[in-house]
Amino acid sequence: MAISNSEIADLFDELADLLDIEGENPYKVRAYRNAARIIRGLPCSLAEMVADGEDLTRLPGIGERIARKIETILRTGRLPQLEQALARTPPTLLQLLRIDGLGPKRVKALFSTLDVKTLEDLERAARQGKIRHLPGFGPKIEELILRHLDQALEGERRYLRFEAEGIANALIAHLRQVLGIDRIEVAGSYRRWKETVGDLDILVTVCGDSPVMDRFVAYEGVAEVLSRGTTRSSVRLRNGMQVDLRVVASESFGAALQYFTGSKAHNIEIRTLAVKQGLKINEYGVFRGETRVAGEEESDVYACLGLPYIVPELREGRGEVEAAQQRQLPKLVTLADIRGDLHAHTRETDGRDDLETMALAARALGYEYLAITDHSRRVTVARGLDEKRLRAQMAAIDTLNDRLEGITLLKGIEVDILENGRLDLPDSVLKDLDLRVCSVHYRFNLSKRKQTERILRAMDNPYFNILAHPTGRLINKRRPYAVDLPRIMAAAKERGCLLEINAQPERLDLNDEHCLMARDLGVKLVISTDAHTATGLQLMRYGVAQARRGWLEKDQIVNTLPLAQLRQVLART
């Protein structure tokens, strides 16, 4: 089994952390971290690139030395420099870095003076009051360590963006009640629509002397105030999420929004470009010498560099700056482009609402069509449909379509792909449907080869339209099953089958990287909510955001088509 990109990136990150503690040249440390980040974001595997004889030093951030190290890792599974570092410095020190307020310098000091190697050592030293006497430490830091010890045990928690949205909206409503708030925006990975966020960065502009900071730290959900300043404060909420509030002047709002939206990789590219043009960018504005040339609006920051506006979803350092320079940014699909939803359940299986409620909700969203796709019989826990019940539902849909204006319900099914690659209902009934959404719900643990062949065999069925939630992952709950997606995408393209971007916030499956892969391979996709309630149809925006993060345009998303054209695609002709 070839070594994956993320495994290689992990080795470089670990090496970077250890060298950081050892006090190695910080730019060398950064070079390793930078390389790890680049490697994680690569669209293809390093193992294949090396096998194909490609020159790794052509990748940004990968020079001669790191390229050789990657080849060593791929050949031997080991990174000698890391093993040497591990022999010098106990790996348990890495856990200490996870504690807020402990960085490489303090960890090194704790290790070299008090022989603190583990979290247990750290707790003991802190309780014995030994830490406060170290140079550069003091009682406050000792106390902070004790308070944050549990963080290192928990590990980094990331929240679904959907959860964060509820938290952010409540907090914004709380802040809005204070006088003097003008603009307010959540920046960070939240604004880039990453599927999960680690914390919230909120920016506000205020008129005059607003007590917004007081209001912020007094929020009822605050468990701990981490810092409190005039322009920045940080709190930890009772649910563990950290929230930063920054007060910026209105003439700097755009620059601050740009800066705090990130990503880090994107900002480094933008700033490097600015330096080349004799400009300096910080969160206060764009400066030529002492003169501010932009800052109030985010788009002006890009305009100063001669760039068109780059939407937050693209700001991941995946070539968007170069594309902007060449005027080749994609025209991303938008929510308004979506003409219908092709995956929805009713109370006939595990949904909550009936046909008509779902239809009316879809019509209220301005849709032209909605596919009803309840489960097939194999999904017994959802009371999946057999042929008889499915035919009854089809008749009910015909009746409702006759009666309803302004929306067409499509007769569909979410049919299970059985372990042998057959579909869970006979072709005799599948052929009478408008579309078939096909999915894997059982036997996730097959080998990659078997899982892939199972799905490819299912695609051989002429009635296979859409592969639903293609990797089966549930964010923070269930890992994706092993499957050869490039092969499945190539097969889908060849046969006229489609892949789904499932918009459920805990699925978002395909993910953004897969969307990029689909874009490169030219396979067509659909964005579907998999709604189990009428309000669930509103989650479409999450699927659209994921598609946008994957650089997808309208013409690659089939449910942007009018119904007549959609039917042609579904006919697989």
Added chain:
DNA sequence: GCCGTTTTCGGCCCGACTGTTTTCAGTCG
């Protein structure tokens, strides 16, 4: 360790906040 329209050496994004200091180092984002 990477990189090059200041090109093979000497830079490397940059500012806020905290705590421990008395001018700054460490951490964080």
